[in-house]
Amino acid sequence: MTYSERPEGAMLTPRSARVAKIAALSGRSVRQREGRFRVEGPQAVRALLEREVREKSEGRSGILEELYLTDKARAAHPELEQLAARVSVRPRPATPEVIEAMVREQGHQSVAHPQGAIAVARSLELDWRDLLDDLGEGPCTIVVCERLQDPGNAGLIMRTADASGASAVFFSEGSADPLAPKVVRASAGSLFQVPFARKVPMDELLGELRTRGIATAATSPRGTQNLFAWAPPARLAWLMGNEAHGLSDDILEGADSRVAIPIFGNAESLNLATAATLCLFESARTRAGAR
């Protein structure tokens, strides 16, 4: 990223073509066509910059393309400029109105609060088979989301996967796009920590897991194992289904274990990210010997 072609005098306005292009990244088809996505807010932008520093220190190229900060964000989060300097990037100044226009979604007023920090990055694309290869042969916990719909849940699952020390997250074909702005926001930076793959074909993935000796645990209210009376295997894939319909029947039936989370009160069910939290930390506790 260089600024030699951008004269300092050409300040962006909310109506600049560049701003409209960034706003358009709210759309999945635009992200796919351009191979880029938008990163909003100081926390996510910092995580992206930290990833840039890591990648460059290991001789790999980064994904950052553009970085915009308001004066206020620059003052409130001086580490952003410092991290950017370590990868030879100079943030471009923007007014709050420009930042606001960058996150405006079609037909909506924005509900996002980017707090004066926006970046654009090239799509993180990992091949799901490479991701499996990277797991090696030791203990590992992974998450497989089948037809997960809600971007907030997708982001929360990334964040909890990260916090619980999980190795990777796989999103099936038909799942929410992990590069959607709401997912990036909800992941609170974990998108840049936990490797993930998207549009993964479920049948092939499940076959590969079997070949590699990674057990599968389907989470379902119809499960026969009580999560809290079960010791998750050292190499395990947690299978999480659709918010409304759960896992597909064949995936539920084909799993090595079917695990239910006990409901102690009157609630009909748990939120999907809540269920994932309990499962992932159960694996973490077992790995840590803390159970």
Place this chain on the structure above:
Amino acid sequence: MTYSERPEGAMLTPRSARVAKIAALSGRSVRQREGRFRVEGPQAVRALLEREVREKSEGRSGILEELYLTDKARAAHPELEQLAARVSVRPRPATPEVIEAMVREQGHQSVAHPQGAIAVARSLELDWRDLLDDLGEGPCTIVVCERLQDPGNAGLIMRTADASGASAVFFSEGSADPLAPKVVRASAGSLFQVPFARKVPMDELLGELRTRGIATAATSPRGTQNLFAWAPPARLAWLMGNEAHGLSDDILEGADSRVAIPIFGNAESLNLATAATLCLFESARTRAGAR
């Protein structure tokens, strides 16, 4: 609720005054002035109707004031009409456009999906001291939210409190309003299962907890107890703080225990509802002897 004064022929339109009044319940001040709130979607409406049936069977008056269903919602969720009949309520028909107009928030296109079902109810107002009295003297787990901001988190905490068998949720002064539409939606009906109080003065509440022998556990990354190596007391209040700033210093320092959730990966922190999930289910497991 009777319809005698509403002629059958007067179908609502998106521009009816009654529709505008329901849409206005998106605003906190309107909810407070009118003492009513809006309930959206078949799941939440069903939970409200189930509460009506329970209350009336015990000789208490309900809170339901108005109920609207599209033809499609009526066909997809026949139990709604059946439950309504048990409390002598006839749902009023509405077109999808009318339902859409009822959830439109000022300056926004709606992001809600009420799926053809809307109710209006009188505010659930429980006095926080009465709520403490109802806990009795046996084991109990409660949640206290101090300056919780995010409506999605507030709703998720209600849902998880319910699922984990907690007895009550207290929202401090300065917290999100639990009767806000987003909270009602995210609670997935648990708002009508778990008793809660709002605008609770923290100082007085903490004093009362002490008097009643209910221990307090502050959740904080700075905690000295490891959640997974700790046995929560049988009578416990989990104190959850603000999303950005955590608990106030004096509340954190004054708590009987300060509990941290171990982070096994690189995530900076857990989402607040995620943290509450792990704490509440830890209490549930201890109560159930499943640890």
